[in-house]
Amino acid sequence: MYKIGIDLGGTNIAVGIVNENCQIIAKDSTPTKADRPYDEIVNDICLVVKRVLDNNGISLDEVSSIGFGSPGILDNEKGTVTDNSNIHWENYPIKEKIQKQINKPVYMGNDANVAAWAEYLGGAGRGSKNMIMLTLGTGIGGGIIIEGKLITGSHNIGAEIGHSLLVADGEQCGCGNKGCIEAYCSATALIKFAKRNLKDNPDSSLAKKEHINAKTVIDAAKAGDRYASEIFDDYTTNLARFLGSLINFLDPDIIVLGGGVANAGEFLLEPLRKKTPAYTVFPQLTNTNIVKAALGNDAGIIGAALLGE
Ligand SMILES: [Zn+2]
CATH class of the missing domain: 3.30.420.40 (ATPase, nucleotide binding domain)
Known part of the structure; x- marks a missing residue:
């Protein structure tokens, strides 16, 4: 069928x-x-x-x-x-x-x-038991699967992971609150931070770009651009902090990252795997797999x- x-x-x-x-x-x-x-x-x-x-x-x-x-x-x-x-x-x-x-x-x-x-049934999370997915795009979308069940909450408004608070009174988020993880780790946020102090960093390769998107920033960081590398380092630190919270909260066996930023592949995943255990309560037991989504659009x-x- x-x-x-x-x-x-x-x-x-x-x-x-x-x-x-x-x-x-x-x-x-x-x-x-x-x-x-x-x-x-x-x-x-x-x-x-x-x-x-x-x-x-x-x-x-x-x-x-x-x-x-x-x-x-x-x-x-x-x-x-x-x-x-x-x-x-x-x-x-x-x-x-x-x-x-x-x-x-x-x-x-x-x-x-x-x-x-x-992703849970047919993609990167296949065979896992407890999975969290984050889509790092214009915003941050989320999905939570616990023991084979998609968790959507009491009013179908759960799994809005992107609006978890990362910083008190922090960056303005599209939802109206301040300091949501979405305001730090969406593709939109990465671009925002890259543009913010660009005029003070005229030596950065980004200063010569007419249009800056997430890929431009990531490519510049990959090429060793100092300013872009700092921006991306902050980005992965913030995301690692949040992944640590998710692990403390639900102890998933896998976290799947999708969306435009996840296209950076290992350049994103490797620092996340390195930084995340520092933000977990039981780093000696934390072996959550952090992987890229497999199915795309x-x-x-x-x-x-x-x-x-
Ligand atoms: Zn928000």
Whole structure:
């Protein structure tokens, strides 16, 4: 049997057919055009699901379930998108709307949680027992799996790991609070710190760049640029502090890092593995594996599909 995964973003609706080995065998997409009425978006979702099946000669009888992932707060039990500011949805009964057009069990989850679920079942966390995933992108998304269960909390708003406090009265965070880990360790934060004192460091290779993104900063640090190296060293120290807290809190056997910054690979992981034990209570017992996510952008589709597991 196959499962369908739907990854609804602010820009694109991506749909994939996932096989029993947690692999995407075919995918298709269409623009979200987020400002239109939601019934139109749902019609397009169902259209793409049917189209990808048709184009690959797979009938609905061979599909066991449909999974739906999107940013925001999703209530799998009620079948509603409680809140999604990207596409202006509030208490929208997505499960019922999809089932009206495609009569299959529908499961749903927040995109960050869904990505973690994908890594747990079919990616870097495969075979682990307790896993935490952090997505180091525009913000910091999180997912927590304990003993095979995706933890989303009492109101489906748990696992917002990015808004854990790192520094009292620290950097302003997008959530309105100050000092969240997201304001220190998202890709956005890395860029912010790199730009902040750049004019006082005219000898840095970054000073000559017209556009600075996370990769620019990381590449400059890799090349030995002193200023970029200091920024990245602070970055990994802050992240290691936080990973230490996560280990003290949940004792995971693996922490999976995704998102743009994680593309730095070992250049990020190696300092984290070295620094993190200093922030744990039982460093002699801390052998949490810190690894890079394996599924990239496909995690959204795969994780959504596997919500039916
Ligand atoms: Zn915050």
